[in-house]
Amino acid sequence: MFSSRTETERRALGSRNSSLFKRMLPRTLFGRSVLILVTPLILVQAVATWVFYDRLWDTVVRRLASGAAGDIALTIDARSLNPSGDTQLFELAHGSTEFSFQLVPGAQLPDRPPEPTGSLIERHLGNALAERVGRPFQIDERAQATQHIIDIAIQLPEGVLDVAVPRSRVLIGAPYIFILWMIGTALVTFALATRFLRNQVRSLRRLASAAEAFGKGRDVPHFKPEGATEVRQAAAAFLVMRERLQRQISQRTEMLAGVSHDLRTPLTRMKLELELLGDVEEVEGLRGDVAEMQQMIEGYLAFARGEGNEQPAIVDLMEFMGEAVATARRDGTEISLIGPQELHVPIRRDAFRRCVMNLIGNASRYGGHVWVTVMPTSSTVEMMIDDDGPGIPEALREAVFRPFYRLESSRNQETGGIGLGLTIARDIMLSHGGELKLETSPQSGLRARLVLPR
Structure with a gap:
């Protein structure tokens, strides 16, 4: 009993979910066609963006950060070989790496480092510095953001080494351009496809309007097949059906006109003959029968004739x-x-x-x-x-x-x-x-x- 009730409840819940899903779907063919077009576009954009960020861009930024950390570590190691030649060494390093080095003697890194931004650059650059340099450091990505510089402070025995790293050394071109290109291309494709779908649906709407008008008894003289092959086939079938129905109605009306003439002629003769017989008691019953027969025939003809050719x-x-x-x-x-x-x-x-x-x-x-x-x-x-x-x-x-x-x-x-x-x-x-x-x-x-x- 319990399992049967549970199964019934599951079916009822599934039916409600299915009904809700159907109500959420567009009702028109154009809306459903657009949904069929938009869904894969959005899915492709989402997958491409995820692959770009999580795979390609993440890998490239990690390798660039590793290279930048290696250049800094090489400069620090080279300085330990000749501590008195800092100025010349920093100039040579700047010419090769585009990094700006400045040693602040006797300085100490603050106990409270700048609040991390959690950005992709800071995360990969921090991992690379910890692996390659192996000294205390702080990264302030926001210090000189207007100059597109990342400020790195490294604690050395003699003081703090400030390194200004251009953002271009650890980051490829703006990723937003790639995303904008994808979205722009998708919008152009969507606009062209929507225009094409609207033209295809327009022929279906015209066919539906023509069928509705014909069903209401209105003439549709200017309708012609257009659109895709399947729509043209449906429109051609509708035209054939319309011609057959109109021909059938015309033939029925013509036949009834003849039947009406053939039936009314003998009834008229019978009425004349009854009038010639005079006011005889036996004739009154026949007159009533003839009048009833004429009324019945008029009713039958009115039923079969319908509205005729009236527009x-x-x-x-x-x-x-x-x-x-x-x-x-x-x-x-x-x-x-x-x-x-x-x-x-x-x-x-x-x-x-x-x-x-x-x-x-x-x-x-x-x-x-x-x-x-x-x-x-x-x-x-x-x-x-x-x-x-x-x-x-x-x-x-x-x-x-x-x-x-x-x-x-x-x-x-x-x-x-x-x-x-x-x-x-x-x-x-x-x-x-x-x-x-x-x-x-x-x-x-x-x-x-x-x-x-x-």
Whole structure:
């Protein structure tokens, strides 16, 4: 039990860590591409800097310090052979080593040496002096920093020997130049790569925008494949898909136009023949059947036809909804409209009117009052159509979108239509790139929520 619980906790912790890592990663392709580019650049710079400092520069400075300490030790040893010739010896040593020597007779090194800086030069030079000279000494790297001099004081029996060592003798050129070259080269490379990546991602964004626009039912006439080979292949596949869908819609519309003509012609003849028969009691039932058949055919054709070849246009949604509400009021519906004064969105006017009127008609059929609310957001427009009717059980709210599905089991159109109103409404919303959902209304009835992209 304990081990199982521990394993579960480990998995939960691993899942949380993985989720946190995913949230930290960039979400866009451009951001992830830049991350893939920057990570090895930073790693290479870090490794190169570490190798330079810890290996090359450290080794060179150590050897230069050892050479400088050897020159000082040689000068001290040469002085012990001829103590009276210090001046001449120091001049000769200065000419050969560039070191400045000065003996302070009777001087003693202070008991408290200067606080060490801990620099790489002081550390290696101190080790070399301890090994080569073997006498008490003090190093003050900051004494004459403005003259680029390192001051070394060595205790001799006769006094203190001050040695001024040029920093150039124990240090190669400024290491910062090397680092600046690396960083500068990396920045130039990063800038060029970022520009190239931006151009590559731009073609993907255009493809995504074209696909999104086509999904919302908008035409994309000027789109053409561009970018890398894979992106061009995806764009070409999108163009082929668009042509097939447009051809299919066109063929379906043309076929339905013919079917509509073929079905309406015999129905018109039947209506004329029934009118010629006069007001006979048996004829009234036939007239009702013919009217019901015509209404069913119109519903089937409206469902299959969809929005046809209508092109989207920018309209004032509030003015559009005001017209729909006015039409519903003329039909006797008690309806209220709430929303901003002005709101422009791209829609197919006729198709969207059919969608809205179907939903308002359903709400007025089952409720006594209808509330229409329009709420714009940054990227969408939400419209709520509420009623105070009996509503629809939550378990059946998805089923009512199926074609010809009716909550009322009879085929009487007076009690529920032919079961295509909600199907047509959702089909129109999907063709606009939006969605239609059914919810429980605050007015105790049903709420139809339409989400339309702006």
